[in-house]
Amino acid sequence: MKKYLFLSLAFTAVIATASNAQTASVPSPNGATATPAAPAPALPSLRQMQEKITPQMVEKTGLTEAQANKVIELNYEMRMAAGALKDLPEADRSKKIAELKAAKEKKMNELLTGEQQKAVAAFYADMGKNAAPKN
Numbered sequence: 001m002k003k004y005l006f007l008s009l010a011f012t013a014v015i016a017t018a019s020n021a022q023t024a025s026v027p028s029p030n031g032a033t034a035t036p037a038a039p040a041p042a043l044p045s046l047r048q049m050q051e052k053i054t055p056q057m058v059e060k061t062g063l064t065e066a067q068a069n070k071v072i073e074l075n076y077e078m079r080m081a082a083g084a085l086k087d088l089p090e091a092d093r094s095k096k097i098a099e100l101k102a103a104k105e106k107k108m109n110e111l112l113t114g115e116q117q118k119a120v121a122a123f124y125a126d127m128g129k130n131a132a133p134k135n
Contacts, residue, residue: 060126
């Protein structure tokens with residue numbers, strides 16, 4: 001019995017030491033130590049998104065390639081602008097996002113007909129259903 005207790009304690013000590021060794025601390029300019037943040041996953045560029053999504057969008061919505069590229073560009077710009085607002089308080093952030101959506105909607109109205117807008121909305125809704133869940 002003592003042998004199992006000793007082995008379990010030794011195993012726990014090894015695991016605790018290994019997990020502590022994996023978190024590195026980095027000295028900051030003010031003398032305190034901080035653990036580095038995990039790098040954010042890289043977002044695909046506009047060009048990569050257009051290359052990937054445009055053929056599918058043209059096929060499923062009936063848009064021209066130029067229209068599809070412009071729709072993807074508008075959505076990408078909206079996403080980047082909304083991402084830049086993440087540090088704002090929630091109320092301010094919601095207001096700014098509403099303004100961004102209104103501006104995007106205005107541009108979409110100038111670019112597409114009502115039927116085309118419905119087709120694009122359905123396309124993105126279908127893409128969202130088929131997307132792999134994020135962890």
